[in-house]
Amino acid sequence: MTADRSSGPALAVVGATGAVGSVLLPILSQRADVWGDIRLIASARSAGRVLAVRGEEAEVLALTEDAFEGFGPGDVVIFLTPPEISAQWAPVVTTRGAVAVDQSAAFREDPEVPLVVPEVNAHAVRIRPRGIVAGPDCVTAAMIAAVGALHAEYALADLGVSSYQAASAAGRAGSEALRRQLSLVAGTDLGEKPGDVRRAVGEDTGPFAGPLALNVLPWSGELREGGWSSHELAVRAETRRILELPDLPVAVTCVQVPVLAGHSLTVRARFENRVDAAHAREILEGAPGVVLVDDPAAGEFPTPADAAGTDPAWVGRVRASLDDDHALEFFVCADNLRKGAALNATQISELIAGESA
Structure with a gap:
């Protein structure tokens, strides 16, 4: 499987079947379409489910290294997962050159990971030494x-x-x-x-x-x-x-x-x-x-x-x-779920996608 960049960078959503994922997928259909390939990823027990995104059906992939095949510089992976999952898999993504956007608490206190709310500090997205951008707690x-x-x-x-x-x-x-x-x-x-x-x-x-x-x-x-x-x-x-x-x-x-x-x-x-x-x-x-x-x-x-x-x-x-x-x-x-997590992650990801536009 290779990421399709013909119409924009690739996007993966890890935790697509969770509570925040169920809110984020419709948001992708409502906003300007800046993405090429969109992959939906979740735990092994959710693999094989079919969800709608951008008016099309997509099969959910199990969270393995193969799920990120073809991802590289310019691509984005959103993590809507518990901190321990984000901590394990975000480095896997960044070693490929893609950017990880994490909504968990795993990296919020890391000084090398910008903590971003686009309406307030969108500029912070550009400096990400670890290739990771974090979103804050929903409160x-x-x-x-x-x-x-x-x-x-x-x-x-x-x-x-x-x-x-x-x-x-x-x-x-x-x-x-x-x-x-x-x-x-x-x-x-x-x-x-x-x-x-x-x-x-x-x-x-x-x-x-x-x-x-x-x-x-x-x-x-x-x-x-x-x-x-x-x-x-x-x-x-x-x-x-x-x-x-x-x-x-x-x-x-x-x-x-x-x-x-x-x-x-x-x-x-x-x-x-x-x-x-x-x-x-x-x-x-x-x-x-x-x-x-x-x-x-x-x-x-x-x-x-x-x-x-x-x-x-x-x-x-x-x-x-x-x-x-x-x-x-x-x-x-x-x-x-929307403003506090799904929308914020989407907005951050769009800022990153815009860097290569």
């Missing part, structure tokens, strides 16, 4: 276009965020667990007495730290020193890297909520310069990848239900701090 991706646009105007000095994370961030297992739990509590008065929901759900909490239906869980990720979670520390580290602010104070609390799709965040950003809320709204209205929906008097503000299935980050409730004329507070929502 970081949800807020960073808005925060980055404001930083460019006012110079960010301090950031505090709380995330309200959808179940689908844990993949299909997360979505299925929430659906199961909701079916157990639907039409009941559970949740009015201590322990009701836990008894109804039992031990079937899926990938979550406790029952999610009729509940919120102030936890996402793995335990780290000082009581922080791995996801909270990731948002802190990734924000610093993307904005090139290595000493930026960042406080994060990650909360899991009973929503299937769409992450939300409350953001309090303090800047070096004095902030005008009206001007901040103008900045956000013109920011790439951001849609402003901000008229509380008319009941207009973003929700995860609005963001689900869409490309941008939706921003609203923009207001100046009551206590600090250098601070701004707002609410942001974005589809965690």
Whole structure:
């Protein structure tokens, strides 16, 4: 099998049958077609499945070295895989001269791997000593276009965020667990007495730290020193890297909520310069990848239900701090599978493809 470059560089999608892959493949059909050959790759148990991409059917290949036959300079491989898979196979791709675009946490802290959100730091794609480009956690991706646009105007000095994370961030297992739990509590008065929901759900909490239906869980990720979670520390580290602010104070609390799709965040950003809320709204209205929906008097503000299935980050409730004329507070929502992963990986890959155009 040889990559067809007659109509553009080749693209491979590893993890094509997963939750993010199922979102990415339709995106490829909706955007400008810059690709020649597109290969779909997954684990051996998914090999042989037939999926649609660009209006045609494609058979899924097993993840082996043979799946990358013919790939070389100018070609791109997107990894939508767990970190251990990305860490093993991205170097296989780069030794062939192709570029690996990884959406896992495997390379996000590597100083030789740029961490990129195209609306904010597209320039970083060009310098990739290891031939790998990483995308951030879906929580970081949800807020960073808005925060980055404001930083460019006012110079960010301090950031505090709380995330309200959808179940689908844990993949299909997360979505299925929430659906199961909701079916157990639907039409009941559970949740009015201590322990009701836990008894109804039992031990079937899926990938979550406790029952999610009729509940919120102030936890996402793995335990780290000082009581922080791995996801909270990731948002802190990734924000610093993307904005090139290595000493930026960042406080994060990650909360899991009973929503299937769409992450939300409350953001309090303090800047070096004095902030005008009206001007901040103008900045956000013109920011790439951001849609402003901000008229509380008319009941207009973003929700995860609005963001689900869409490309941008939706921003609203923009207001100046009551206590600090250098601070701004707002609410942001974005589809965690689309904006937070699949679209970001696609945009990065298109930037790389454009280098050889």
